[in-house]
Amino acid sequence: MSDTSTINSQGQLLTSDGVPLKDSLRKSLRRTKIRSFLLIIVPLLFLLIMFVVPIGTLLTKSVDDTSINTVFPKTFAQYELWEDKSILPSEEMFAAVINDIRITHKMENSEGKNIGKNLLGKAGTRMTYEFSGWRSLLLKTVKEATKVDKKSKEVIKPYVLEAPYKEKMIKRDKRWGKVEFWQSMGAMKDPYTMGYYLNAVDLRYDANKNIIQKNEYLKIYKTIWMRTLQVSLIVTLACLFLAYPVAYLLATLPMRASNLLMICVLMPFWTSLLVRIVAWMIMLQQNGVVNDTLLTILPCFEGALNFPFIGETFIDLCFGEEDRLPMMYNFTGTIIVMTQVLLPFMILPLYSVMKGVPPSYMKAAQNLGATPTWAFIKVYMPQTVPGIGAGCILVFIVAIGYYISPELVGGKDGLMIGNFVAREMQQTLNWGLAAAMGALLLTAVLALYWAYDRLVGLNNLKMG
Amino acid sequence: MSEERPLVKFENVQKSYDGEILVVKDFNLDVAKGEFVTMLGPSGSGKTTCLMMLAGFEPTTNGTIYLKDKPINNVPPHKRGIGMVFQNYALFPHMTVAENLAFPLEVRKMGKEERERRVNRALDMVQLGEFGNRRPMQLSGGQQQRVAVARSLVFDPDLVLMDEPLGALDKNLREQMQYEIKHLHEQLGLTVVYVTHDQTEALTMSNRIAVFNDGVVLQCSSPEALYEKPENAFVANFIGENNRLMGAVEAINGKQVTVKTDSGDIVIATKANVNAVGERTTISLRPERIVVAPKAGTIPNSYSAKVEELIYHGDHIRTRFSVCGHDDFIVKIPNSIDNVSLKEGKQVNIGWMSEDCLALDG
Numbered sequence A: 001m002s003d004t005s006t007i008n009s010q011g012q013l014l015t016s017d018g019v020p021l022k023d024s025l026r027k028s029l030r031r032t033k034i035r036s037f038l039l040i041i042v043p044l045l046f047l048l049i050m051f052v053v054p055i056g057t058l059l060t061k062s063v064d065d066t067s068i069n070t071v072f073p074k075t076f077a078q079y080e081l082w083e084d085k086s087i088l089p090s091e092e093m094f095a096a097v098i099n100d101i102r103i104t105h106k107m108e109n110s111e112g113k114n115i116g117k118n119l120l121g122k123a124g125t126r127m128t129y130e131f132s133g134w135r136s137l138l139l140k141t142v143k144e145a146t147k148v149d150k151k152s153k154e155v156i157k158p159y160v161l162e163a164p165y166k167e168k169m170i171k172r173d174k175r176w177g178k179v180e181f182w183q184s185m186g187a188m189k190d191p192y193t194m195g196y197y198l199n200a201v202d203l204r205y206d207a208n209k210n211i212i213q214k215n216e217y218l219k220i221y222k223t224i225w226m227r228t229l230q231v232s233l234i235v236t237l238a239c240l241f242l243a244y245p246v247a248y249l250l251a252t253l254p255m256r257a258s259n260l261l262m263i264c265v266l267m268p269f270w271t272s273l274l275v276r277i278v279a280w281m282i283m284l285q286q287n288g289v290v291n292d293t294l295l296t297i298l299p300c301f302e303g304a305l306n307f308p309f310i311g312e313t314f315i316d317l318c319f320g321e322e323d324r325l326p327m328m329y330n331f332t333g334t335i336i337v338m339t340q341v342l343l344p345f346m347i348l349p350l351y352s353v354m355k356g357v358p359p360s361y362m363k364a365a366q367n368l369g370a371t372p373t374w375a376f377i378k379v380y381m382p383q384t385v386p387g388i389g390a391g392c393i394l395v396f397i398v399a400i401g402y403y404i405s406p407e408l409v410g411g412k413d414g415l416m417i418g419n420f421v422a423r424e425m426q427q428t429l430n431w432g433l434a435a436a437m438g439a440l441l442l443t444a445v446l447a448l449y450w451a452y453d454r455l456v457g458l459n460n461l462k463m464g
Numbered sequence B: 001m002s003e004e005r006p007l008v009k010f011e012n013v014q015k016s017y018d019g020e021i022l023v024v025k026d027f028n029l030d031v032a033k034g035e036f037v038t039m040l041g042p043s044g045s046g047k048t049t050c051l052m053m054l055a056g057f058e059p060t061t062n063g064t065i066y067l068k069d070k071p072i073n074n075v076p077p078h079k080r081g082i083g084m085v086f087q088n089y090a091l092f093p094h095m096t097v098a099e100n101l102a103f104p105l106e107v108r109k110m111g112k113e114e115r116e117r118r119v120n121r122a123l124d125m126v127q128l129g130e131f132g133n134r135r136p137m138q139l140s141g142g143q144q145q146r147v148a149v150a151r152s153l154v155f156d157p158d159l160v161l162m163d164e165p166l167g168a169l170d171k172n173l174r175e176q177m178q179y180e181i182k183h184l185h186e187q188l189g190l191t192v193v194y195v196t197h198d199q200t201e202a203l204t205m206s207n208r209i210a211v212f213n214d215g216v217v218l219q220c221s222s223p224e225a226l227y228e229k230p231e232n233a234f235v236a237n238f239i240g241e242n243n244r245l246m247g248a249v250e251a252i253n254g255k256q257v258t259v260k261t262d263s264g265d266i267v268i269a270t271k272a273n274v275n276a277v278g279e280r281t282t283i284s285l286r287p288e289r290i291v292v293a294p295k296a297g298t299i300p301n302s303y304s305a306k307v308e309e310l311i312y313h314g315d316h317i318r319t320r321f322s323v324c325g326h327d328d329f330i331v332k333i334p335n336s337i338d339n340v341s342l343k344e345g346k347q348v349n350i351g352w353m354s355e356d357c358l359a360l361d362g
């Protein structure tokens, strides 16, 4: 040893060619680090561009409120000076609104194209989210405050609205005289807003930017959120109960039988989701297979199920007023279809964990005196916890953002938050609200992960 | 063996998994209380199967197993009260060592204090008193093995089964554990049915050994009897080292048999498993019973042999001779002064007493 390694004046170990050992080691490690970084750079970029960037954009969209600030800077400045917010603001505020409208209306982009009208339109839409009626009021006022010659594109004077504005504006549209419209500006004046998030959970800002409950008739999302959680929870539990025995069979049956069963489990993956849902529609509709079968079979048991103390026959109880069980276009339909669609996500992690549990544990437990049931509960099940955890998280996460099944078979009371995100994106075009809902979903999932980590430990998770 | 009724009795037990091959063919075995019986045999000979039938995890296809004179064919495993050490120990990974040991006591609805007392006693018994709070994964192989033994004993079973419990351990640990298990057996007066395919292990530990081959018990007797008086060629070959000469019976004279080997030499052997003149026979000879350069006339069997190979083993020299038409005739020569003169290629006489060579089946 000592004859090859030498020590320099500072007491550092040197390699045989005189370089300090530490530097040499660092250099060689750096080389391997660079090489491994080069290897992962492509997937890293892909992840960044396809995943992190869109999600980041989504998150900024959910709080971004800058566009309205570029339209109404003077108005919002006046808003800060408005003292008693229970009475109408002063003339200056009315004047600021008209001023802002006139300036924005002429706004051009770098290529000299007018973007002002577009901005005003968007601002109207944004304002309507806070208080309905804003859009039509604003667009009407824009017309009256600005008049443009069609040919020369010059502003035509005199305007309909001239200073002093307050009286005239209220005269032309009574809504300017309603203090609620003015108060709702409080929620928009900052470049960043929590308004979309509040909206998504049925809250809103009042005039002083305090968070308050929405009016009762406007509350829609709270029930949807609760229902989303409820559906996800029920579907997860239903999947667990159905998947556990199947996975157990898969793991314990002889090769040939378990392969066949595995094909049956994977079959849904080879079939289009839409086809499967439509198949369920055929099964579950009022004149569908299930109802027909029940109607043929149940009368046979009429006598047997006629409990005197209930006072009604079981069949009457099941069917209520209608002749047939409503199983589609409602909550039940969503549950049934989602359970079937998500079942493989539960079976596969369970199976992979169960496959790794040696059969000798069950034997040992029985040998020690436990009945087969007790051995199963005390010895087998605890060892499948990683699979249960993984399956439940997987199913819950997919279920909480589910969209297509509730859309098709959910009817009115089977809709979930995913359907409302889609609605905001495609119909109302309120992307901010959609983004806020998406972000809340994401938070819920992360919270779930965190809770699982605290309770069971993430290293106890086996996805397959 | 005692005069009492046997604790375990296999009576004409047969087992087939697939209805085509009999994995166990007509198995009969009595195990007396306090006995240490080993099932020994090559891989796939049906040892584990027999143990599983006794523990209740495999039904017998035919025949009856008695435990304390009661047929147990229809008793489920958890009611048999038999302790078992599995080959891979099967310690429950989600429980601590103490919880593992308490498990059989819990299912027997034993009180908490009694449970703790017994768990501690069992842990002390295997010298693991400190390890009660560890998980099985945090123990070494030998420690896990001891926990498995302790768990199989903690509920005081009448009978303990061990299926190759030392298979996963290295040689030193294996020997130590053999000693410890043997010690427990004597100390606690246990009845043990032990499975192994290691003949040394079987010889050192057992009261009796049942040698299996292909689903049949070929011989079941004490270690000495197995080694000294094997009843057939398979046993002779399987237990210890063994030289074999093939031939046919020329004459039978009381306990002595005259055999003409395939090379034409005449050997006087002891009758063990031949019945009639003209039968094919295998003559079995232990390497340590062969005498090199015997004095003429003192020994009935003496032949000229050529030294083929000498392998130095320290305390003895393994020598390979060619004699009577075989060139793999092994002789263990003690490393003493008068025996060092052997050289490869040298021609010497070797011989043996007729008591030391058995005429077995062909």
Ligand SMILES: Nc1ncnc2c1ncn2[C@@H]1O[C@H](COP(=O)(O)OP(=O)(O)OP(=O)(O)O)[C@@H](O)[C@H]1O
Pocket (backbone or CB within 6 Å): B017, B018, B023, B041, B042, B043, B044, B045, B046, B047, B048, B049, B050, B197
């Ligand atoms: N579950 C089973 N199904 C079908 N055949 C089996 C089964 N278990 C064992 N066998 C067969 O029965 C025969 C005996 O097996 P067994 O496990 O009893 O052998 P063993 O003597 O314990 O061997 P080893 O020393 O390798 O453990 C083997 O041929 C094996 O292939």
Ligand SMILES: [Mg+2]
Pocket (backbone or CB within 6 Å): B047, B048, B049, B163
């Ligand atoms: Mg075996």
